[in-house]
Amino acid sequence: MSATGLVAIGASWGGLRALETVLGALPEDFAAPVVIAQHRQADATDGTLVRLLDARCALTVCEAEDKQELDPGLVLVAPPDYHLLVEPGAVALSVDPPLNYSRPAIDVLFGSVAHAYGERAVGVVLTGANADGALGLAQIAGRGGTAIVQDPETAERREMPEAALWATPEARVLELTQIAPALTGLAGTREESAR
Amino acid sequence: MNGVDEHDEARERIEIDLLLEAIQRRYGYDFRGYALASLRRRLWHRTYGEGLQTLSGLQERVLHDPACMDRLLRDLSINVTEMFRDPSFHRALRERVFPLLRTYPFVRVWNAGCSTGEEIYSLAIALREEGLLDRTRIYATDIDDGALERARSGSFPLDRMQRYTENYQRAGGSDAFSSYYTASGASARFDPALAAGMVFAQHNLVTDGSFNEFQLIVCRNVLIYFGPKLQEEVLGLFGQSMTRRGILALGRKESIRHSTHADEYEPLVESEKIFRRRS
Numbered sequence: 001m002s003a004t005g006l007v008a009i010g011a012s013w014g015g016l017r018a019l020e021t022v023l024g025a026l027p028e029d030f031a032a033p034v035v036i037a038q039h040r041q042a043d044a045t046d047g048t049l050v051r052l053l054d055a056r057c058a059l060t061v062c063e064a065e066d067k068q069e070l071d072p073g074l075v076l077v078a079p080p081d082y083h084l085l086v087e088p089g090a091v092a093l094s095v096d097p098p099l100n101y102s103r104p105a106i107d108v109l110f111g112s113v114a115h116a117y118g119e120r121a122v123g124v125v126l127t128g129a130n131a132d133g134a135l136g137l138a139q140i141a142g143r144g145g146t147a148i149v150q151d152p153e154t155a156e157r158r159e160m161p162e163a164a165l166w167a168t169p170e171a172r173v174l175e176l177t178q179i180a181p182a183l184t185g186l187a188g189t190r191e192e193s194a195r
Numbered sequence: 196m197n198g199v200d201e202h203d204e205a206r207e208r209i210e211i212d213l214l215l216e217a218i219q220r221r222y223g224y225d226f227r228g229y230a231l232a233s234l235r236r237r238l239w240h241r242t243y244g245e246g247l248q249t250l251s252g253l254q255e256r257v258l259h260d261p262a263c264m265d266r267l268l269r270d271l272s273i274n275v276t277e278m279f280r281d282p283s284f285h286r287a288l289r290e291r292v293f294p295l296l297r298t299y300p301f302v303r304v305w306n307a308g309c310s311t312g313e314e315i316y317s318l319a320i321a322l323r324e325e326g327l328l329d330r331t332r333i334y335a336t337d338i339d340d341g342a343l344e345r346a347r348s349g350s351f352p353l354d355r356m357q358r359y360t361e362n363y364q365r366a367g368g369s370d371a372f373s374s375y376y377t378a379s380g381a382s383a384r385f386d387p388a389l390a391a392g393m394v395f396a397q398h399n400l401v402t403d404g405s406f407n408e409f410q411l412i413v414c415r416n417v418l419i420y421f422g423p424k425l426q427e428e429v430l431g432l433f434g435q436s437m438t439r440r441g442i443l444a445l446g447r448k449e450s451i452r453h454s455t456h457a458d459e460y461e462p463l464v465e466s467e468k469i470f471r472r473r474s
């Protein structure tokens with residue numbers, strides 16, 4: 001079994017392009033489930049984001065439903081206007097008030113990931129123009145998980161990666177194109193884990 | 196380091212279990228089957244809000260101070276709601292469900308987890324426009340009597356009306372939305388005639404039983420707060436509370452797919468999570 005139980009990604013302004021780059025470079029048999037909180041309009045309910053991402057990558061991307069199971073290679077995206085949380089093996093949604101003016105909030109997702117997956121969690125903070133995710137990434141790192149931050153120099157907006165680095169200075173700083181290889185290195189592929 | 200972590204984890208689990216049991220035994224509210232991830236967040240939120248450091252500390256205060264229990268209860272009942280939330284859902288109700296209701300001489304609707312009432316008023320407005328309100332009784336229930344109190348008042352924040360008007364129009368409303376309320380200070384007071392067929396009651400989906408049979412049950416964004424086992428029980432309760440071929444409407448991201456009750460329903464409007472009993 002892979003040492004990585006779950007990869008959680010947070011993105012905001014410029015996130016679609018960044019997510020396409022990262023997810024698009026993950027292999028079809030990527031061995032960990034992936035959960036994503038991408039800030040967007042509350043009424044962006046037509047599924048465009050998920051469709052675009054699904055078309056661009058080998059993994060299956062869909063909008064998370066309440067209590068949906070986390071399967072290796074399945075990418076679950078927080079629905080607009082819901083917080084996405086995880087419990088061991090499954091997601092849970094909530095309509096708790098927005099945090100950092102956001103719902104989904106990256107901090108809510110990452111906090112639950114840190115708690116449910118501990119040292120088997122990987123948190124990734126991508127481009128964005130606010131500080132959401134900084135606290136959550138520190139929680140993931142604090143519980144022994146792996147923290148990765150997109151190099152602010154290569155981010156469309158640098159504020160969010162910078163805030164994350166400020167809260168978790170020991171995080172690995174990677175250029176956008178290096179993130180997928182790093183995740184594959186951490187989580188492995190299902191073929192490897194079957195060996 | 197990891198040893199310590201796991202230890203903390205196990206200890207927290209004990210603290211949560213003991214706290215929930217204390218609440219159940221002292222106050223009768225049973226949160227033990229709620230989804231842990233959200234519940235845990237809310238419990239810590241209250242713990243810090245009380246200036247406390249541990250969940251055990253919260254347990255002590257809750258046991259000795261009913262006012263603290265009230266505050267916790269308010270934290271645990273997430274009342275977030277709006278009028279015509281998810282307009283496409285309300286449009287589907289109007290276009291696909293109301294025609295079925297029209298075949299009954301007298302209609303009973305249960306709005307379970309109605310929160311502060313925005314949803315039941317949305318239902319009432321659409322029912323009136325479709326000529327069904329006069330023969331419909333809507334039962335609105337929630338665990339939170341503070342929320343019910345506000346629902347009963349029929350007044351909602353005036354500053355939300357612009358958004359609600361947009362929702363209403365996107366949901367297929369054709370009248371002037373402003374004709375349904377009068378502004379009074381910071382509130383919009385809704386036409387009392389809308390409330391003529393409304394019945395408000397405190398009802399706990401976890402511990403209270405079935406109290407009537409309904410042609411339509413609307414329960415949105417409540418089941419997400421429950422764990423799988425509790426969801427299962429509540430779906431059972433809904434089954435017992437429906438007429439033949441009754442209709443169940445859930446939230447946009449809720450599902451009955453994983454439930455043993457799934458087979459009892461057929462999708463009526465699948466994309467909007469509206470289901471109909473097969474028998």
Ligand SMILES: C[S@@+](CC[C@H](N)C(=O)[O-])C[C@H]1O[C@@H](n2cnc3c(N)ncnc32)[C@H](O)[C@@H]1O
Binds near residue numbers: 314
């Ligand atoms: C997020 S609100 C949903 C409001 C509305 N249905 C909507 O979708 O806009 C959830 C509501 O469920 C209520 N609730 C939570 N647990 C409950 C229980 N055990 N029984 C009845 N209502 C409950 C809360 O008090 C809260 O008002």
